[in-house]
Amino acid sequence: MENAECSNDSDSKASFVLSNLPEVVEKILSFLPTKMLLRSTCVCRLWRESARRILKTQQSMAWVTASELGAGEGHALVRDLARELEMVHVLPQTVLYVADLETFCGQEDTRERKKARRNSSAETAAALERLLPRGCQVVGVVAPGIVATPTASPNVRPLEVEEGEAGFALLFPNMDGVQIRTFCISNRSCSNKSLDKNKLAEAGLINNPDLKAVIVLGYGTWKAGFSRLLQDVLQPLNEKIIIIAGGFVEKLTSFNFQRNCLQDSYGVTGLAFSGAQVQGASVILCQDVMDVKTAEAAMQQLKAAGIPEKNTIGFMFACVGRGQQYYGNKMNVEADAFRKTFPTVPLFGFFGNGEIGCDRIVTGSFSLRECSSRLKDELIHYYTTITVLIHLGSTKEDYH
Structure with a gap:
């Protein structure tokens, strides 16, 4: 009986702290990944205001890098992005992703397969974009090879991946002064x-x-006309x-505010x-x-x-x-x-x-x-x- 009373007393104290002390609430919520932090805004007004203050401090770029030798279901970048977005401490407002041409768009080059390739890249790009917040600006391209620092840390050796399934996504939040x-x-x-x-x-x-x-x-x-447009x-x-700075990529796969950029254009x-x-x-x-x-x-x-x-x-x-x-x-x-x-x-x-x-x-x-x-x-x-x-x-x- 005494244990039950102690437990109820502890619960009531914890409830009081989490409902009335913003400094404590903010400290606790700051350990949550951004997705969980956004869900916490539904709990109460104090949590919502604390979460908004925390989001304003999350102004460092994050990134997700994928590189796999074996093929799995869907592209590795989509799979890794789905997993890592559950853990990052950033709310992306702008995203640049680059993936390898071969596996993102499919390997077939025959005329009969061109339509299937277009559908494959469009479906992969759509799957990737669905993972991102609504209203996020997205630019996505594919290229013959990828250069990227692995997801873990900037101190990790960057890799030049000239063959195989690979890609990266740069996640830029709102930044003061930028x-x-x-x-x-x-x-x-x-x-x-x-x-x-x-x-x-x-x-x-x-x-x-x-x-x-x-x-x-x-x-x-x-395509004819590209050089003139680039010069302009x-x-x-x-x-x-x-x-x-930049370069020539093989294909534009995502630009979510101007779909006609993707349709047989340069x-x-x-x-x-x-x-x-x-x-x-x-x-x-x-x-x-x-x-x-x-x-x-x-x-x-x-x-x-x-x-x-x-x-x-x-x-x-x-x-x-x-x-x-x-x-x-x-x-x-x-x-x-x-x-x-x-x-x-x-x-x-x-x-x-x-x-x-x-x-x-x-x-x-x-x-x-x-x-x-x-x-x-x-x-x-x-x-x-x-x-x-x-x-x-x-x-x-x-x-x-």
């Missing part, structure tokens, strides 16, 4: 074969004094002192980073970078830019002609050189059929760019690797 916008400018955005400048303005690519970095991904690059997008960007998609605290730097690894020593020297050039490494993300856009074969059958040379120089910065990217970028530095107090009289010579390359740092500023202290 705006990340998706854009998609396709041939369907053009009238009479000329680009409507309003499309660039809507994407925040022009008339935006806070623009600091743009990730540019070209798709349908083999890059020309006004190149007139600014901003970081411009164009340019990507992310635009704006904000006073955004900084960046990029470096080109040209054909004279051909061994471990020269790759590491190129990364030291990037290091010399002095970009803060906390809350910074690395991108690597490499030609399919580089990688293991290019370096005399040595694996992971460029990703390892990056990690040796930036051991706490996660690295993501892909192998493609063309690279976009240049040697450039953009910080709050200093800017440097290598200029050329011809846009094609300066920004569009082949048989190179573009390596980039984008710093997203300082973030609020985590609760835990």
Whole structure:
């Protein structure tokens, strides 16, 4: 009887604490993954207000990486994202995912299978998007190979996956002082074969004094008209002192605010980073970078830019002609050189059929760019690797 009374007394005290002491409630709720935290808002007003305060502090990017040798049901990125979203401490507002072409879209190349391939990639993309919060901005592409830091930690070795099932998803929350916008400018955005400048303005690519970095991904690059469209997008960007980097992907699979970008078109998609605290730097690894020593020297050039490494993300856009074969059958040379120089910065990217970028530095107090009289010579390359740092500023202290 006494034990029952003690138990009831303890329960009533716990109930009082969880209903009346916001500091205690907030501390306890801060240990919950974001999905569980959102569910807790239904308990009572105190929990709802505590959860909202916690969500405002979760301003660090998260990511999910998948790489598997054996095939399972559905793509590995979809399976891993479904599992990891139950555990992350971030509410994604913008997502960029890149997956391998072979398994995401199917392997068949025959004419009879083309429709099945389109359906396969559309179904896989839809399954992935359904995992994300409603209203989340999503850009998804596929490429011949993937570069990604495994999910566990930025201190883990990034991998160059040139064959097999692989992919990554970058999960960006709302961040104070940083705006990340998706854009998609396709041939369907053009009238009479000329680009409507309003499309660039809507994407925040022009008339935006806070623009600091743009990730540019070209798709349908083999189609007539693509080169002209790419030039029309890059020309006004190149007139600014901003970081411009990216490459040519095989296919656009997700852009959830403009479905006509996906229908037998070509164009340019990507992310635009704006904000006073955004900084960046990029470096080109040209054909004279051909061994471990020269790759590491190129990364030291990037290091010399002095970009803060906390809350910074690395991108690597490499030609399919580089990688293991290019370096005399040595694996992971460029990703390892990056990690040796930036051991706490996660690295993501892909192998493609063309690279976009240049040697450039953009910080709050200093800017440097290598200029050329011809846009094609300066920004569009082949048989190179573009390596980039984008710093997203300082973030609020985590609760835990």
